[in-house]
Amino acid sequence: GQQVMQIPQYQHVQEGEDFTTYCNSSTTLSNIQWYKQRPGGHPVFLIQLVKSGEVKKQKRLTFQFGEAKKNSSLHITATQTTDVGTYFCAGGVGFGNEKLTFGTGTRLTIIP
């Protein structure tokens, strides 16, 4: 079945440093979504990418979707303590009410 892997599994950074997590799918995707889960919380939607090679920015966050629509990345510039949490990518092969396959996640901790 479809697998979605993320690296690294854990990342500890000094506050103010940049952070990047990479996501790779075993199959071609129709769309990739990114979610953030704070410790003890539930996943919260960040963004959806649909087009091959698409790049989207949200303030300090930059999201990319690979040309082959099988990989993606999330880059955070100048991390802040509020960025702490686990970042999951989630791949979809359809739209509408189609299910998502969640990646393994990258847990980000910030050293103040």
Added chain:
Amino acid sequence: GAVVSQHPSWVICKSGTSVKIECRSLDFQATTMFWYRQFPKQSLMLMATSNEGSKATYEQGVEKDKFLINHASLTLSTLTVTSAHPEDSSFYICSAPGSGRITTEQFFGPGTRLTVL
């Protein structure tokens, strides 16, 4: 944004008992809902897709007779863990997709932490 609630937020039960978890979409209708299980420090594993008015679709390896899903209305799906055992202890989260045709973000409930003694 859309709000999804879950009840209870946590439950402790004895081995062999059944536990029902409710997932409600509060301000929108959801013909489809998803049930996930998350073990500590792990990812979300999709268990099943709940479809209003029809049978749920279970992922490979998930026992449908053990995890009963009912989606009786457009705002409520329930997951019943039957004859629970300690290995069923986990964080169970439901989600409902938004109504957009292209942007299909999922709105997650706050989760239910199940502990089976």
